[in-house]
Amino acid sequence: MKKILLFLIIPILLFGFIILSKPQNVHNFHKKSNAETSSNLTENKVPMLAIVIDDFGSYDQSGVNLILQAKPIITGAVIPSTEYTEKNIKDLEDAGCEIILHMPMQSHVNLPENWYGEVYIRNTDTPETARMKLSSCLKDFPKIYGFNIHIGSGVSQNEKLMEAIYNYAKENNLYFLDSRTIETKATELACSKTNSIYLGRDVFLEADKNRSYSGVVFRLKEAANIALTKGYAIAIGHVGAEGGENTAKAIIDTLPEIEKMGVKIVYLKDIFDMLNS
Numbered sequence: 138m139k140k141i142l143l144f145l146i147i148p149i150l151l152f153g154f155i156i157l158s159k160p161q162n163v164h165n166f167h168k169k170s171n172a173e174t175s176s177n178l179t180e181n182k183v184p185m186l187a188i189v190i191d192d193f194g195s196y197d198q199s200g201v202n203l204i205l206q207a208k209p210i211i212t213g214a215v216i217p218s219t220e221y222t223e224k225n226i227k228d229l230e231d232a233g234c235e236i237i238l239h240m241p242m243q244s245h246v247n248l249p250e251n252w253y254g255e256v257y258i259r260n261t262d263t264p265e266t267a268r269m270k271l272s273s274c275l276k277d278f279p280k281i282y283g284f285n286i287h288i289g290s291g292v293s294q295n296e297k298l299m300e301a302i303y304n305y306a307k308e309n310n311l312y313f314l315d316s317r318t319i320e321t322k323a324t325e326l327a328c329s330k331t332n333s334i335y336l337g338r339d340v341f342l343e344a345d346k347n348r349s350y351s352g353v354v355f356r357l358k359e360a361a362n363i364a365l366t367k368g369y370a371i372a373i374g375h376v377g378a379e380g381g382e383n384t385a386k387a388i389i390d391t392l393p394e395i396e397k398m399g400v401k402i403v404y405l406k407d408i409f410d411m412l413n414s
């Protein structure tokens with residue numbers, strides 16, 4: 138019952154952060170010393186859009202089967218240590234998707250501890266504790282490219298912790314996606330200090346109140362237009378209570394139109410590699 142409440146109430150609170158958190162287009166990029174090889178795709182300089190789907194692993198599995206049956210080019214972000222974590226990692230692998238860790242991090246407001254799952258980074262953690270928690274969560278993932286933020290509006294504002302997170306990512310050849318669950322400069326400052334590549338969410342697909350099908354289609358096209366202007370864009374949508382079947386259906390139906398706009402749908406790693414080349 139606690140888990141049911143957890144996955145019903147968190148999305149309602151998070152929605153407030155989502156609609157308040159506007160995308161920013163100014164980035165300060167720094168090359169990574171251990172650069173990985175760029176894909177042919179990125180060398181072609183085609184505008185790229187990465188669609189990251191959060192909340193795989195959550196109790197509410199709505200939209201999971203629908204989106205994965207279409208085998209789309211998406212990056213699936215999986216919550217660690219839930220009853221669905223292992224299954225959803227396998228589901229994503231079978232569908233050929235890129236997989237990242239959806240790392241639970243503490244909010245800036247008081248939420249019950251059990252809302253975060255078994256392991257989460259707290260606002261008061263030391264950098265060393267944060268690194269240990271990341272390591273323990275990554276053990277669930279046989280093949281992984283990076284991680285982003287689940288909840289996290291408190292930790293995102295803690296520059297010391299964000300520095301530890303960026304350093305951890307660099308040392309482990311992972312990328313870190315700033316989901317921008319709250320408006321703050323701390324993440325970008327930490328990224329700059331650690332000489333890391335900045336990846337930030339441009340659009341939340343369910344930014345309208347109803348999380349409607351037409352709202353998600355609108356946001357997808359908005360993301361495609363950002364890609365046409367900036368060269369790339371990163372959109373985040375959700376399975377489960379925050380998005381589910383409406384999001385899945387809208388993505389499946391709209392992808393052909395986005396490609397017709399001249400925007401290539403890519404994995405998030407392709408954008409990271411392009412920025413790192």
Ligand SMILES: [Zn+2]
Binds near residue numbers: 239286287288
């Ligand atoms: Zn989440």
